[in-house]
Amino acid sequence: MTNAMPSDSIMPQLAFRSRLTGVGGALPQQVVTNNDLAERLDTSDEWIRTRTGIGQRHIASGDENAVSLATEAAQAALGHAAVEASDIDAIIVATSTPDQVFPSVAVRVQAALGMERGFGFDVSAACSGFIYAIATADAMIRSGQAKRIIVIGVEVFSRLLDWTDRSTCVLFGDGAGAVVLEAGARDGEGILSTHLHADGRLGDLLYVNGAVGCATGDVALKMNGREVFRHAIVHLAAAVDEALEEQGLNGNDVQWLVPHQANLRIIDGMAKRLALPPERVVVTVDRHANTSAASIPLALNEAVKDGRIKENDLILMEALGGGLTWGSALIRL
Structure with missing residues (x-):
C-alpha cells in the first residue's frame, strides 16, 4: 500500500488500474446494547444474538449525521493514505440515508474537506452500495477520468427505523467507512x-x-x-x-x-x-x-x-x- 504513482510517460493514462492506498472509519459515540433495547421492546439479548449475532450497535445523536460521519471517515482514510484532500479528484458516497435529498452527501463532504476542485455524487444501492461505488470509482480510474477517488459508505439507519418493531430495529446501526483509491496498480494488484x-x-x-x-x-x-x-x-x-x-x-x-x-x-x-x-x-x-x-x-x-x-x-x-x-x-x- 505504498503511495508512489507512475508518471504518464511510464504508464499511459488509459492503462491505469486502481489500488487501495488508505482506509478510515467513523462510529457514533452512543452505543446501544441488546439489553438496552430489551428494556423497551419484547426482546432479549439471547433472542437477538441467536438470530443475528448482534450484541450492540452505534446510534447517531446530537450533531452526528451522514455528512459528519462520512467526513470523519474520509479524513482518516486520507491520513492513512498520506495524501491531502487537494489531491483528490472525486468523492463517491454510497448511502441510502442522506441528510438531504440534495445536495448530495458527497458534495457536503467535499466542502467539509476544503476541496475546491473535483466532483462528487452519491450512489444508492442499499447494503450493496459500497460494492457499487467501488466499481464506479474503479471504472473512472481505469478510463483516466480520475487518478484519486475517495469512496465512502455511510448510513444513519436509526433515523428511519420503527423503534417499536423488534423484527427490524434491532438489526441496524449507524457509521461510516472510507477508502482511497489511486491509479497505479501493477498487474495482479x-x-x-x-x-x-x-x-x-x-x-x-x-x-x-x-x-x-x-x-x-x-x-x-x-x-x-x-x-x-x-x-x-x-x-x-x-x-x-x-x-x-x-x-x-x-x-x-x-x-x-x-x-x-x-x-x-x-x-x-x-x-x-x-x-x-x-x-x-x-x-x-x-x-x-x-x-x-x-x-x-x-x-x-x-x-x-x-x-x-x-x-x-x-x-x-x-x-x-x-x-x-x-x-x-x-x-x-
Whole structure:
C-alpha cells in the first residue's frame, strides 16, 4: 500500500488500474446494547444474538449525521493514505440515508474537506452500495477520468427505523467507512474485478417509504426477513463464485473474506462455501450491527488498522441489499 504513482510517460493514462492506498472509519459515540433495547421492546439479548449475532450497535445523536460521519471517515482514510484532500479528484458516497435529498452527501463532504476542485455524487444501492461505488470509482480510474477517488459508505439507519418493531430495529446501526483509491496498480494488484447485479422484481422484499429528513408520513424500513435471507444465500454464493472464476481462483487463494455485516449466519455460510476458517473472516456485526453500505469499509478499516490484513493479501468482498441488489469485488492490497 505504498503511495508512489507512475508518471504518464511510464504508464499511459488509459492503462491505469486502481489500488487501495488508505482506509478510515467513523462510529457514533452512543452505543446501544441488546439489553438496552430489551428494556423497551419484547426482546432479549439471547433472542437477538441467536438470530443475528448482534450484541450492540452505534446510534447517531446530537450533531452526528451522514455528512459528519462520512467526513470523519474520509479524513482518516486520507491520513492513512498520506495524501491531502487537494489531491483528490472525486468523492463517491454510497448511502441510502442522506441528510438531504440534495445536495448530495458527497458534495457536503467535499466542502467539509476544503476541496475546491473535483466532483462528487452519491450512489444508492442499499447494503450493496459500497460494492457499487467501488466499481464506479474503479471504472473512472481505469478510463483516466480520475487518478484519486475517495469512496465512502455511510448510513444513519436509526433515523428511519420503527423503534417499536423488534423484527427490524434491532438489526441496524449507524457509521461510516472510507477508502482511497489511486491509479497505479501493477498487474495482479489492486482491484482485480467487480461484479454487480440487481433484480427489481424483488424490490418489495426490503424497502423504505420516503426518505430521511422528508415529511412523507410513514418513513420506515420494511423487510420480509425470511425471503431476504433466502435470496442472500443464493445470490451471494453466485457472486462469490463469479468473482473467483473470472480470475481463475478458488477459496484457497483468498486470505480474507470481508462481507457485508447483515447476519452472522449468512457470513458463516459464505465462509464455509469458501472453506475459510473463522480467523480469516472479518466480523464486526456483533459490535456494529448492520450498517448497510458502511459495513464493508468499516470492517476493512478495522482489519487493516489492527494488522490482520497485510500488503499483498487477497480480499473478497460481497453484499446484498434492497432492490434487490448484490455484488462482489476482489482486491489485492
